[in-house]
Amino acid sequence: MTDRRTELADNLARVEERISAACAAANRKREEVTLIVVTKTYPASDVRILAELGVHHVAENRDQDAAPKAAECADLPLIWHFVGQLQTNKVRSVASYADMVQSVDRKRLVDALSRAAVGAGRELGCLIQVALDAESGQQGSRGGVAPDGVEALADAVVAAPGLRLDGLMTVAPLAGPYAGRPRAAFDRLMEISSGLRAAHPAANMVSAGMSSDLEDAVAAGATHVRVGTAVLGVRPRLR
Numbered sequence: 001m002t003d004r005r006t007e008l009a010d011n012l013a014r015v016e017e018r019i020s021a022a023c024a025a026a027n028r029k030r031e032e033v034t035l036i037v038v039t040k041t042y043p044a045s046d047v048r049i050l051a052e053l054g055v056h057h058v059a060e061n062r063d064q065d066a067a068p069k070a071a072e073c074a075d076l077p078l079i080w081h082f083v084g085q086l087q088t089n090k091v092r093s094v095a096s097y098a099d100m101v102q103s104v105d106r107k108r109l110v111d112a113l114s115r116a117a118v119g120a121g122r123e124l125g126c127l128i129q130v131a132l133d134a135e136s137g138q139q140g141s142r143g144g145v146a147p148d149g150v151e152a153l154a155d156a157v158v159a160a161p162g163l164r165l166d167g168l169m170t171v172a173p174l175a176g177p178y179a180g181r182p183r184a185a186f187d188r189l190m191e192i193s194s195g196l197r198a199a200h201p202a203a204n205m206v207s208a209g210m211s212s213d214l215e216d217a218v219a220a221g222a223t224h225v226r227v228g229t230a231v232l233g234v235r236p237r238l239r
């Protein structure tokens, strides 16, 4: 094995242990939680190694980086998640390689994604990003819709050709009442998810938890965790 392959294999094993332990502690089956490895800022060669090590789900947050990486890895059996704030002028590109967009947070984006998915002849899975630090009617500082905007956006996704409503995503807030309280934030997300599932039973994905707080997310009931640093290493500070 190359050094990088050994490093990624070791890191993956450690993350796998953390997820398994968190599932056991929460009395959940390991299969109830899917690991998504966030490969942003890391090269396509790492994505290829991860696929060889058994990773099925990868995530990116910038189209400029993701588009060429996905093209280089088109031969791999991977599911690509887009998790970053998304401008409508990037939507056509994202719809060409992403299987899931986890950062759906406004009606204009729903309309653009729908047009792009239909144009590409693809179905895009959509998660509504919930900003737990946003006031009613506002956007979060890192994207996302305030909790009281979830229902209308969900209805818009369901009505949009080419889109499939799969569930909710959040990032633990750095500000507001949930700052420093990821478990409380993820419990709140689960409550919002219950409301969503009452109207849309198939929209049962709950994407929450990153390298620092995946245990809290698993304990709360997340179905998907998004882990970057703990698998690939600390990212160079870019922006």
Ligand SMILES: *Cc1c(COP(=O)(O)O)cnc(C)c1O
Pocket: 038, 040, 061, 083, 084, 171, 209, 210, 211, 212, 226, 227, 228, 229, 230
């Ligand atoms: C970068 C990123 C992650 C992964 O964060 P780590 O702390 O590196 O695990 C998860 N979700 C989103 C939306 C991200 O942008």
